[in-house]
Amino acid sequence: MKESDEKKLWPTIEQINDARKAYAVIEPRDLFYRIARELINLIKENKTSITLPEAIASLLQTWNRAYYRFNRFTDGHFNEIKELLIKRKDLLRTENYEHFTDKDIEDTFLEFENVLGPVGAAKCLHLLVPSFFPIWDRVIAGKYGFPLGIKGSNYIAYRCFLEHTKVQREQLKNQFAGQDILKAIDEYNYVTFSLPEKRKTWEKEARASAGSRGPRVK
Numbered sequence: 001m002k003e004s005d006e007k008k009l010w011p012t013i014e015q016i017n018d019a020r021k022a023y024a025v026i027e028p029r030d031l032f033y034r035i036a037r038e039l040i041n042l043i044k045e046n047k048t049s050i051t052l053p054e055a056i057a058s059l060l061q062t063w064n065r066a067y068y069r070f071n072r073f074t075d076g077h078f079n080e081i082k083e084l085l086i087k088r089k090d091l092l093r094t095e096n097y098e099h100f101t102d103k104d105i106e107d108t109f110l111e112f113e114n115v116l117g118p119v120g121a122a123k124c125l126h127l128l129v130p131s132f133f134p135i136w137d138r139v140i141a142g143k144y145g146f147p148l149g150i151k152g153s154n155y156i157a158y159r160c161f162l163e164h165t166k167v168q169r170e171q172l173k174n175q176f177a178g179q180d181i182l183k184a185i186d187e188y189n190y191v192t193f194s195l196p197e198k199r200k201t202w203e204k205e206a207r208a209s210a211g212s213r214g215p216r217v218k
Contacts (some may be wrong), residue, residue: 009144010168011188013175019188026195032062033183036127044092052092053082056124064120071117080115087111091125097132105162106155118154126182134165135186143193 011019023030036059042048043055060081061073071077088111091097100108112121118141125133136158141148144164146157169181176184 005143008192009164010171011185011192013172015192016172016176016184016188019191020184022191023187027187027190029062032059035059036063037130040127051082052085053078056085056127057081059127060116060120060123064116064123067117067120077115084111084115088128091128097129100132102159105159109158110152110155113154113158114152117151118148118158122158126186130180130182132162132182134162134182136161136189137194139194139197140186140189143189 036055039048039050039055039058040052043050043052057073057078061068088108091108109121109125112124115121116124119137122133122136126135136144136146138148141154141157141161144161146154146161148154148157165182165185168185172181172185
């Protein structure tokens, strides 16, 4: 890895703040994230009729739509999410997570990955415990040196990624005014790593679309 690329994995507070400003402009789907977070807080306090599986499912269908392009969101899939969240309701008791061993982290991630895929699993776990579980996507994971494999094979990579973000949090915590430091790191990662790759894909698709229409007839 180039030295310049390595430095990108250890952002400064200035880089974090700049990325967050850019993210707020370019990513409208953040609204769904904020709604889901608010819903989950209301669910914890028994102040809404919306259930936890419904809140998680609503976000994943927007925030993880790439996965659902190839995997239909059926009643059966929703029931799998429901059963998983009932089984792992302990994750809503936030006093438990700091005591997770490496095996706890790997086993937890694997359970969620088997239902939601590696990206959806990280997003779902982050929603449940936003101060502990980091978010990734395929591009971010690869840039950090943890390229994603097939579903069910990424639990060690995620645990290593989580350990990396722990160090990032420690380095930034005294300079960071907000509480959502992992979300801030994700926004930095998205703007720095994921967005440039997305733009390349969009440009390629635009060129292919223009080419398929052929030359204009004058």
